[in-house]
Amino acid sequence: MAHTSLLLALSLITIPLALLFQGSQAQLSSTFYDTSCSNVSAIVRSVVQQAQTSDPRIYASLTRLFFHDCFVDGCDGSLLLDDSATIQSEKDATPNKNSARGFDVVDNIKTAVENACPGIVSCADILAITAEASVNLAGGPSWTVLLGRRDSTTANQAGANNLPSPFDSLSTLESKFSAVGLDDTDLATLSGAHTFGRAQCRFFSNRLYNFSGTGSPDPSLNPSYLTTLQQNCPQGGDGTVLNNLDPTTPNTFDNNYYTNLQNNRGLLQSDQELLSTSGASTASTVNSYAGSQSTFFQNFAQSMINMGNITPLTGSSGEIRSNCRKVNGS
Known part of the structure; x- marks a missing residue:
């Protein structure tokens, strides 16, 4: 009986959550x-x-x-x-x-x-x-x-x-995306935004010297890429030094992020593990996008719409701020 009550309670929680995501979209x-x-x-x-x-x-x-x-x-x-x-x-x-x-x-x-x-x-x-x-x-x-x-x-x-953090395991990332109504395809797709932009050494230097407390670099890092990153981010150096998330076309939005992952040139742990984690549900998506930029672009657009639908305030909720930095009247 207690078990049945628990299931009922969980179902009552789940249904409004689903409606919340659908309703916001509408x-x-x-x-x-x-x-x-x-x-x-x-x-x-x-x-x-x-x-x-x-x-x-x-x-x-x-x-x-x-x-x-x-x-x-x-x-x-x-x-x-x-x-x-x-x-x-x-x-x-x-x-x-x-x-x-x-x-x-x-x-x-x-x-x-x-x-x-x-x-x-x-x-x-x-x-x-x-x-x-x-x-x-x-x-x-x-x-x-x-x-x-x-x-x-x-x-x-x-x-x-x-x-979601550059240090998160794939399972943690999957949980964080699921918590806001996004699935593993959205995770692999939205991560592709790392096809442009920069990241500071402090967000990945653990991969270069002491990965997961091993005292050694992350074994999934391409050796020549590792050498380059170690030069950019010396041990004990300035953690704010910037590095291109995509070393091939750093300012262009394209599918090179995914071919980089195939070549073990993902900058962040959270990038490379989309492909390199054993049994990763995201691996097939990575490989698909590496082979087809048009598929990536089409799915990226949809995933951005999905993310934009996460519990917005609508109708009379919230306000229209006159200054984005502060609440009206403050």
Whole structure:
């Protein structure tokens, strides 16, 4: 009887969770701003393109902001809130501190959008539109961004400290993705965003010298790539030195990330284990994308839409912030 009650309780938890993900999707719409701010996507794209002229990393940095926002209580712009008397900023969480960047560009986008359509477009939607523009401008796919999110009035620093990590095992990553309604295909697909951008030595130096406490490098690292990385990141050196996530085409969005994995040239542990973990459910997806950029692009667009559907605030929930860094009236 107790067992039956437990199963019933679990089923009651599971059903609303499923409805939550489905319901959120139904409330977002590609036409949300068609009458109130029809030019919003063009405005965002223009500011993003301008920012890239002085910062070749910015497309990757802005795309990463969308990931780090959506994985913490959904795509609600909470990542953008600065510290205040009432807010413990997610920017100060370990995965973001001295690492997440591009907030000034988001401010510039918000200013441009407010000038055209004051009080209409949320910061959460700006992040969603910015990610699509950034991927596409870097050579990647385009997709129809679903819109209508509203902005949170709270942040969750503890949640941000539990973001998917470069040190996570494949099973931990699978659990973290599953917790927000994303599956193993989404994991392998969204990891492909590491086809552009940089990572600091501190996020992978354990692989170079003392992997899993062995006192030796990660055996899955290509030996010549290992040598290069050890030169860039000497033991006991500056942990903030930047390295290309994709050593072949570092600023271009393409499928080279996956061919790099086939050549044991994944920079982060969380990258290489998608293929090198024994029995990895993600290995077939990696191999498929290495062989077909068009398949990767098509699935990446869908997975970004899936991620953008994680529990948004809609309707009268939350607010439309006038300044992405602070709650209205604060």
